[in-house]
Amino acid sequence: MKFLRLRTAGTALTAGALALSLAACGSSGPAGGSVSADSASMWGLTGGNQASLQNSVDAWNSAHSDQSIKVEFFANDAYKTKVRTAIGAGQGPTFIYGWGGGVLKSYVDSGQVEDLSGFLEKNPQVRDRYLPAVLKNGEIDGKAYAIPNNNAQPVVLYYNKEVFEKVGAQPPKTWDELMALVPKFKAAGFAPFSLAGQSKWPNLMWLEYLVERIGGPEVFANIAANKPNAWSDPAVTEALTKIQELVDAGGFINGFSSIAADSSADQALLYTGKAAMILQGGWIYQGMKKDAGNFVSSGKLGFTSFPTVSGGKGDPGNVVGNPSNFWSLSAKATDAQKEAALNYIKDGMFTEKNTQDLIDSGAVPVVKGIESKLEASPDKDFLTFAYGLAKDAPTFTMSWDQALSPAQGDAMLSNLDQIFLKKVTPQQFVDTMNATVEK
Template identity: 80%
Template sequence: MVNRKLRSAAMAVSAAALSISLAACGSSGPAGSGTSGDSASMWGLTGGNQPVLQKSVDAWNSAHPDESIKLDFFANDAYKTKVRTAVGAGQGPTFIYGWGGGVLKSYVDAGQVADLTDFVKQNPDVTSRYLPAVLKNGEINGKTYALPNNNVQPVVLYFNKDVFAKIGAQPPKTWDELMALVPKFKAAGVAPFSLGGQSKWPDLMWLEYLVERIGGPETFANIAANKPNAWSDPAVADALTKIQQLVDAGGFINGFSSVAADSNADQALLYTGKAAMVLQGGWIYQGMKKDAADFVKNGKLGYTTFPTVSGGKGDPANVVGNPSNFWSISSKATDSQKKAALEYVKSGMFTEADTQALIASGAVPVINGIDSKLAASPDKDFLTYVYGMAKNAPSFTLSWDQALSPAQGDAMLSNLDQIFLKKITPEQFVTTMNATIGK
């Protein structure tokens, strides 16, 4: 059952709360001031789920003009900065979009999000619709502060089947096989990997999976639990060393530090054949389905799990990524805004139309009873693969930048960027990050 198998950051981050985070492009004011009258305000992310959320809110507003919601979208990177600043000032939107983990915990500690525990107890139909392990990612110290709002998002290794066929290769199952492919693709004039390095967070997927494969989920669980010198686990330095060896070998597209993930430039390099592979979240399938329909529809897109590492402790079935995104409700919202928000959460989300729209977009909703719907989708191969990745994973670790506190997450992304650029050593990274523990 998914309850045991879909162990999200709640397991991998046993002593740390789970967190939520998103990004998109637009503008809106604080909980009340950026809305029309006393409408509840909602900030969402541009990209794959944008049309689904827009239709959901439009349908809600049409049926509930007295409990309307004003929705604005922001690009991922811009959103993360904007929402943390707004929430920190007590001026966040009514609906706070996130990932759970350490970021959510920081909001809870600051008293910026509403306790939803009584709400979920009084509305068992709300909680029963979710995959149980995903639902737990919105809990902090046994209380509910956030509820899942979209789809399960493991990180996937995507590849261009035509490019692989060009050199007669198969997707790598081990790290050694991955490294052996690098010179072959370079000789064929193709970058082995695309990478949205300008955005920094795509770099993290490499560190997350390598540490997981080498040391197992316990390595990061200790880091998230703020154990002294947890970053000194040998798995971390080994993973960082492997990343720099891949950089030295020319494994990433030239100029990767200027490639932006927010504009989908990294995935475009894959489907245009300029790069053979990209390590990215399950969410980019939606973008490729829209922007490269023929590439996806004609079976040129391949996908697989991250390779194993010789001698590693991690289970090859373990995954990293985002169990889902979540809605929290601002504690600073007016009573009428809170009421509208809770009513939407109760009956406006995951309607039959919403669920079908998510699946049609190329996403797997985080709710029960969708197996037959996935099987009936034109994208059933990918959707059932991703669903299987998630529900069969012994451990599903939440993206580290969300699982950690905001200060730690920022320091980690900044220093990891320096690792990819070869400006610091693994030892320097470890020392710097050990100094952030507890902050």
């Protein structure tokens, strides 16, 4: 398996003066745990991995009252805004939750995160716990600045088996088959695809996979390398055109631009039978397992790989998504906070219980030697499928909005939103994005 490591020229973060007032949804530690203003701080995401992370921190605090950690949780979109502003102002948490790529590089370039290479050299047991290709995604210029903290998250095409049975359909293996299903589902009163367009980043999965299937992983590798006019690759224009053809055909649920991923409304449309399919990350399996357990456990949820495109250059086994999420360590933390953080990374993460908690939640931990645990899980069908996608992929391309610099990622999501809304043409998108390439 080859994970595509994407690097861009970094840009220094700038922070607005306006402080964000975002409500956290987590706890500061367990009963009996000593958490103070001097404790190491950690910000995580609500949703799939929240419980396993909270359990891990609670267990750590109970056993290490002198090196406690205060954890808070935020919804995905709110977190991305909050953490960028806080880090830009030099006020980020001790543990910085991230995805790697260009965003991580921007932190490195602005001196906001610690070089963890020496820590890994002194603690080979930490380095050796991970799938090597995943660990590599925390490196910038050969140095480690981020360490994987949860699960592999390939983007998956999910479908509602009951809806498919009512229409007499099979999951699409090709783009032509996918387009042919659209009128069938519409005629039967089902939206072909759910989409959380308000959040913008779910739109990106369509572009990522189409560009990969049409042109192969080299297309985005050139974009991420800031090669002049890299966005002008014909695969990008063809992918954007296919997206707009799908929009024109009524492929997405009415009102998709007002649906938010943070509320899991896009997932609900699938498991309540209003939509036949959804293209989303491996992480939403955890959400559906929690919110629609009967739908998942009864075998009504189907999942498959993204279809091939006729004449495309991309390997059908290639995937896009998140190799993992990562912890970086704030360079602004106190020595005591850094020590507590490194000790937690060494001894508090991926314990037997933490690893099993992740698996029980419906996630695939990014550590070695878990095949038997996955096989023993009631979710083994999905877990082994997702693990196989990640492990066997010739190329696993990191989510573009994280692989690019923050400025480029923001511009891409905004302009892709306009593509889905049919407010710009593919050529206008290409021209706009070529102008963001750093000279």
